[in-house]
Amino acid sequence: MTWNPSDFNNTSGLHISPKDMWIPELIIHNAVGDTYELRTSNFMKLAISSNGFINWNTGGNTETSCKVDISRYPFDTQTCHILIGKSSSLDYELMMIPAAAKINTFLYDENENGEWELLDTSVGYHAINEQMTFLKCTLILKRRPLFYILNILLPVILLSLMNVLSFKLSINCGERMSYSVALFLTFIVLLNIVADEMPKVSKTISFLQLYINTQLAIGMFITTISVFLVHSTNSKTNDDVTGAVHAVYKFCKLCSKKQQVRPESPKGDDQHEDKYIKSGQCEKLEMEHVQQTPGSANAETNQSPSIVDAVNVIDDTLFWSFLMLFVLITIVFLLLCLF
Known part of the structure; x- marks a missing residue:
C-alpha cells in the first residue's frame, strides 16, 4: 500500500x-x-x-x-x-x-x-x-453531590434534628404523638427515595442508607418512649409517680446531680476542705444532718413528685441524650463519606 x-x-x-x-x-x-x-x-x-x-x-x-x-x-x-x-x-x-x-x-x-x-x-x-x-x-x-445534598442529605439531617425536638413538646400536648409518627413515616419515604436513586448493588452498602436506617431506628425508639410517657400520664388517677416512670425519674435526677459542680471551699479553711477530700466524709455528714432533723429532711426526701414534673425531668434528660447521639452519628457519617 x-x-x-x-x-x-x-x-x-x-x-x-x-x-x-x-x-x-x-x-x-x-x-x-x-x-x-x-x-x-x-x-x-x-x-x-x-x-x-x-x-x-x-x-x-x-x-x-x-x-x-x-x-x-x-x-x-x-x-x-x-x-x-x-x-x-x-x-x-x-x-x-x-x-x-x-x-x-x-x-x-x-x-x-x-x-x-x-x-x-x-x-x-x-x-x-x-x-x-x-x-x-x-x-x-x-x-x-450538590443535587443529592440538597434533596436527600440535608432533609434527612433536619428531620433527625426535629425528631429529637419532640421531647421539648409538653406531655399534655396532644400533638406530640402525631408529630413523632409523622416524622417516622417521613423517614420511610426518604429511605425509599434513596433506594430508587442508588444502583442495585448488594456487595457494598451505602453509608447514607445506614445513616437513614439508624435515624429511622432512633425515631422508632423516640416514638415508643413517647407512647409510654403519654400512657403513663393519662392513665393515672392521681399525681403520684410509681412503677417504671418513677425508676427512670430517679435515674435522671441522679444523672443531673452528677453533672452539678461541687462548691469550692473557702481558702484558708483547711478543716472544711479536709471534709470534702476524705473518702466518705460527705456522706457521713449528710446522714448526721438527716438524723438530727428527721421531720423536715425525711419529708422532703420521701416526697413523690407529680407525674407531670417527673415526665418533664425525663424529657429534658432524653432530649440532651438523643441530641448528643444525633451529633455523634452525623459527624461519624460525614467523616466516613468525605474521608
Whole structure:
C-alpha cells in the first residue's frame, strides 16, 4: 500500500471503504447486551497515505458495564474500564499498542454531564493470557453531590434534628404523638427515595442508607418512649409517680446531680476542705444532718413528685441524650463519606 505520488499526479493519499480492505476485528468485551464490533462502522473511511500509513477513525455509541462502589454515595468516585480486544486473533497475529497514555477527550464537554465529573483517564494493557492482550481504557469519574445534598442529605439531617425536638413538646400536648409518627413515616419515604436513586448493588452498602436506617431506628425508639410517657400520664388517677416512670425519674435526677459542680471551699479553711477530700466524709455528714432533723429532711426526701414534673425531668434528660447521639452519628457519617 505504498506508491510514489509523482507517478500518480502527486496523489499523496486516498480514502476507501472498510469493505474494500482488511481491517482488524476489534470488539468491546464489556459492552452491555450484544458484543459491540468496531468494524461494523463502514461509513468511517480509511485514510491511506503514500508511505503506507493507514488511519481509521472508527467508533459508535454503546453501553458498557462498570463495577461501582456505593459505600460513599453521594460523595463517591468510580473507576470504570472499557476493554477493547480482538475477537479471535492472538498477539503474534495482531498486536494492539496504545497510541497514547491517556484517552483523547477533545470531543468531551465536561459541562454537558450534570451528574459526573471526569477526573482522569488512562490506557494500558489487560492480559488474558500470554498470547492474548486487550487494551484497557480507564475512566475515573466523580459524582457531583450538590443535587443529592440538597434533596436527600440535608432533609434527612433536619428531620433527625426535629425528631429529637419532640421531647421539648409538653406531655399534655396532644400533638406530640402525631408529630413523632409523622416524622417516622417521613423517614420511610426518604429511605425509599434513596433506594430508587442508588444502583442495585448488594456487595457494598451505602453509608447514607445506614445513616437513614439508624435515624429511622432512633425515631422508632423516640416514638415508643413517647407512647409510654403519654400512657403513663393519662392513665393515672392521681399525681403520684410509681412503677417504671418513677425508676427512670430517679435515674435522671441522679444523672443531673452528677453533672452539678461541687462548691469550692473557702481558702484558708483547711478543716472544711479536709471534709470534702476524705473518702466518705460527705456522706457521713449528710446522714448526721438527716438524723438530727428527721421531720423536715425525711419529708422532703420521701416526697413523690407529680407525674407531670417527673415526665418533664425525663424529657429534658432524653432530649440532651438523643441530641448528643444525633451529633455523634452525623459527624461519624460525614467523616466516613468525605474521608
